[in-house]
Amino acid sequence: MGIEIELHADRPVLDWDRSRGTLIRGSYEHGDKLADVLLGMDESHEGNVARVDPYGDTLFNEQQAQAALREVPNLTNGFRGQTLALDQQRELFGRWTTDKRVHPREAVMGMLALLHGASSQVRKRKIDDIDQQAHTLRLGKRPHPVPLDPASWTVQRCVAHREAWRTDNPHVMVTKGTKAGRSPASTAYLSHVLDDCGFPPRMIRSTRLVDLVNTMDPKFVAAAFGMDPQATLIHLADHVHPGRLPDR
DSSP, X not given: OOOOEEEESSOOOSOHHHHGGGEEEEEOTTHHHHHHHHHTSOTTOOSSGGGOOTXXXXXXXXXXXXXXXXXXXXXXXXXXXXXXXXXXXXXXXXXHHHOTTSOHHHHHHHHHHHHHOOOGGGGGOBGGGEETTTTEEOOTTOSSOEEOOTTGGGXXXXXXXXXXXXXXXXXXXXXXXXXXXXXXXXXXXXXXTTGGGTSOHHHHHHHHHHHHHHHSOHHHHHHHHTOOHHHHHTTOOSSOOGGGSOOO
């Protein structure tokens, strides 16, 4: 996923290019692990770390950053986030595969999160990351291209939408604000791209990860998703949904 942690000399503007002027240094080594921890939290989690939006920009002053740092040792206490029920998953699947009124950017973001556990990494995908012949997509740090089933091939709707704008921007997701340049869609835009469906990206992605980690070997999931093995363990549930229990 890749949360970028940066130290600035002053309060940065929420524009990536312009914010380079105040950047002192950046730390990107642990961004994926931090994102996975945050996705395991529930909305009621208290503390400074819980304020971090994996899909948007979050600003901390020095005191808030120090307080957040002290919370880190207590973060990995199991998954407490929300997930989608089966009927909600079916509803979203139908929305993104059959409803032509849904914007292509919502459809591709939604389907890649619902079926492949993708998240903000989608905004940085470029046209070259798509293999049209093999129907695969390179996603973040995943070791192999992700095979896209017919439902996930909604990515082509996004490509068609981009081509209609005749832009030179190399990214799959191009917005009005980025079509004249070459930068990816902003994290602020991505944080709202699924608003119309009624469910946050964090909840949709967590649903897939929780399902995979609790039905397969967490280490296998970590290897397939390019995640730290410890990060997948966060998604181990401490209860079983009644729908998974055998009939008595």
